[in-house]
Amino acid sequence: xxxxLPIAEVSVNIFLLFGLGGLVGILSGMFGVGGGFLIxxxxxxxxxxxxxxVATGSNQIVASSVSGVLAHLxxxxxxxxxxxxxxxxxxxxAALGVWLFNLLKGMGQVDLLVRLCYVVFLGIIGGLxxxxxxRALRRSKRGAAPKRKHHVWVHGLPFKxxxxxxxxxxxxxxxxxxxxxxGVLSAIMGVGGGFIMVPAMIYLLGMPTKVVIGTSLxxxxxxxxxxxxxxxxxxxxxxxxxxxxLLIGGVIGAQIGTALGTKLKAEQLRIALASLVLLVCFKLxxxxxxxxxxxxxxxxxx
Amino acid sequence: xxxxxxxxxxxxxxxxAEEVVMGLSRDSVAITTDFDGSEVLxxxxxxxxxxxxTDPPLQVIVTVSGPVTPVTVWRKERRLGIWVNAxxxxxxxxxxxxxxxxxxxxxxxxxxxxDLRHKVSVERAIRSVGAxxxxxxxxxxxxxxxxxxxxxxxxxxxxxxxxFREATLFDVAIRMPATIVEGTYTIRVLLxxxxxxxxxxxSSIEVRKVGLERWLFxxxxxxxxxxxxxxxxxxxxxxxxxxxxxxxxxxS
Numbered sequence: 001x002x003x004x005l006p007i008a009e010v011s012v013n014i015f016l017l018f019g020l021g022g023l024v025g026i027l028s029g030m031f032g033v034g035g036g037f038l039i040x041x042x043x044x045x046x047x048x049x050x051x052x053x054v055a056t057g058s059n060q061i062v063a064s065s066v067s068g069v070l071a072h073l074x075x076x077x078x079x080x081x082x083x084x085x086x087x088x089x090x091x092x093x094a095a096l097g098v099w100l101f102n103l104l105k106g107m108g109q110v111d112l113l114v115r116l117c118y119v120v121f122l123g124i125i126g127g128l129x130x131x132x133x134x135r136a137l138r139r140s141k142r143g144a145a146p147k148r149k150h151h152v153w154v155h156g157l158p159f160k161x162x163x164x165x166x167x168x169x170x171x172x173x174x175x176x177x178x179x180x181x182x183g184v185l186s187a188i189m190g191v192g193g194g195f196i197m198v199p200a201m202i203y204l205l206g207m208p209t210k211v212v213i214g215t216s217l218x219x220x221x222x223x224x225x226x227x228x229x230x231x232x233x234x235x236x237x238x239x240x241x242x243x244x245x246l247l248i249g250g251v252i253g254a255q256i257g258t259a260l261g262t263k264l265k266a267e268q269l270r271i272a273l274a275s276l277v278l279l280v281c282f283k284l285x286x287x288x289x290x291x292x293x294x295x296x297x298x299x300x301x302x
Numbered sequence: 303x304x305x306x307x308x309x310x311x312x313x314x315x316x317x318x319a320e321e322v323v324m325g326l327s328r329d330s331v332a333i334t335t336d337f338d339g340s341e342v343l344x345x346x347x348x349x350x351x352x353x354x355x356t357d358p359p360l361q362v363i364v365t366v367s368g369p370v371t372p373v374t375v376w377r378k379e380r381r382l383g384i385w386v387n388a389x390x391x392x393x394x395x396x397x398x399x400x401x402x403x404x405x406x407x408x409x410x411x412x413x414x415x416x417d418l419r420h421k422v423s424v425e426r427a428i429r430s431v432g433a434x435x436x437x438x439x440x441x442x443x444x445x446x447x448x449x450x451x452x453x454x455x456x457x458x459x460x461x462x463x464x465x466f467r468e469a470t471l472f473d474v475a476i477r478m479p480a481t482i483v484e485g486t487y488t489i490r491v492l493l494x495x496x497x498x499x500x501x502x503x504x505s506s507i508e509v510r511k512v513g514l515e516r517w518l519f520x521x522x523x524x525x526x527x528x529x530x531x532x533x534x535x536x537x538x539x540x541x542x543x544x545x546x547x548x549x550x551x552x553x554s
Contacts, residue, residue: 004337006515011480066541232530251544288384296446297376
């Protein structure tokens with residue numbers, strides 16, 4: 001069954017969209033990633049204009065994150081205090097990112113920048129996570145207790161805050177900076193940024209894996225809601241109908257994903273996410289290096 | 303002398319005395335939620351006072367053109383191993399949709415000169431004046447545009463597809479894909495003989511979103527802040543609703 005999208009101005013198969021939303025929802029619930037890094041490229045493949053895909057993707061992430069965070073709130077695995085600090089940085093970063101995005105759009109290089117960002121960030125993070133998880137898995141097999149990393153410089157900074165849920169007493173500056181950089185990237189790449197924030201929270205801030213996912217989802221809700229607003233006002237590229245179909249699939253998937261996530265071990269979860277991140281990275285890198293089928297590309301006229 | 307003049311006049315008369323009239327199966331296309339492309343039947347007849355002249359034969363060409371807009375075409379180049387957008391050509395006017403149908407193979411339907419004058423073929427319907435400095439092959443950018451739109455089903459050519467009976471009645475069905483944009487579509491019918499255009503007739507058809515599609519589109523353009531809020535509220539409600547539904551499901 002086909003459905004015509006009023007803003008994207010294309011007709012697509014409704015079940016395909018629904019399935020895509022569902023798949024991304026499952027990932028969202030399991031890993032705490034918004035899934036934007038998967039949904040955006042898939043929408044491109046379906047023939048939806050990139051600008052609409054990016055803006056609508058962030059709207060869909062709002063829904064699946066709300067659904068996911070409610071499940072985490074009930075299990076008390078959300079560090080609201082940490083989330084708020086991340087959020088403040090995130091909003092500032094997103095505003096910066098939207099401004100940068102519009103600047104580059106005029107130069108015709110935004111597509112390349114987005115792809116390069118994806119390849120570089122997915123590559124670094126996926127690689128690091130994979131190595132780290134393998135090491136942790138080996139340690140746990142040997143029966144030794146995993147030791148948490150402590151960054152000396154993090155402890156020397158002012159504005160210390162106590163994050164009880166995470167069991168941390170650190171400066172507010174590193175989380176705010178993490179939020180800020182993720183905010184910039186999320187606006188440029190059209191993603192929630194969970195796939196960057198989750199590892200940053202684990203490896204940079206030293207938060208326990210258990211609270212990382214809920215906290216990341218909490219922060220993503222507000223940043224993506226802000227991005228949706230910014231896109232709706234500045235470029236009018238949010239397609240409600242597209243978002244609606246995606247998010248119906250997404251919220252159901254998120255519930256299933258959260259339930260699945262509690263049954264799996266944290267280390268296995270991390271290896272699975274790392275493999276997925278590397279896979280998407282590889283596919284995008286291939287597109288950059290291989291000769292494209294058509295050397296010509298259409299841009300919007302002025 | 304007079305007799306010779308009269309003969310000349312008689313010979314010249316049929317060319318100007320044949321006129322084309324046309325009709326459309328519909329005067330608007332409504333884009334609804336389940337819109338999956340549309341088909342327009344274009345039909346008509348040749349109006350004449352004289353005998354039918356069958357040699358050389360009369361031909362009909364039908365064109366359908368979507369709204370015309372400027373387009374930027376980028377060409378990729380390998381820089382440091384990566385494919386990047388290097389050169390750009392601004393094409394001044396390109397139709398968003400263009401279909402050409404004729405009653406005979408193209409070279410028998412219209413001459414090169416007449417095509418240039420009346421802008422009938424896809425290549426001629428695109429206007430591209432002047433490429434920026436340093437680009438010598440601006441034609442390849444136009445070719446690129448045509449190739450991409452053809453692959454998307456937006457540029458179509460159907461030779462020998464117009465049904466033309468007794469050199470008088472003609473009809474052809476043109477299919478528009480689901481990816482067409484809103485606007486006024488121009489439909490032209492050209493009557494030709496030995497490559498020369500004898501008569502032409504133009505009409506238009508409105509392609510418009512209706513109902514929910516129209517309402518959402520207008521809201522997003524006229525009240526963007528409200529539209530943005532609405533999309534966020536829907537998202538939050540759906541997220542919360544699914545969570546509540548699952549909780550109810552699990553507890554029961």
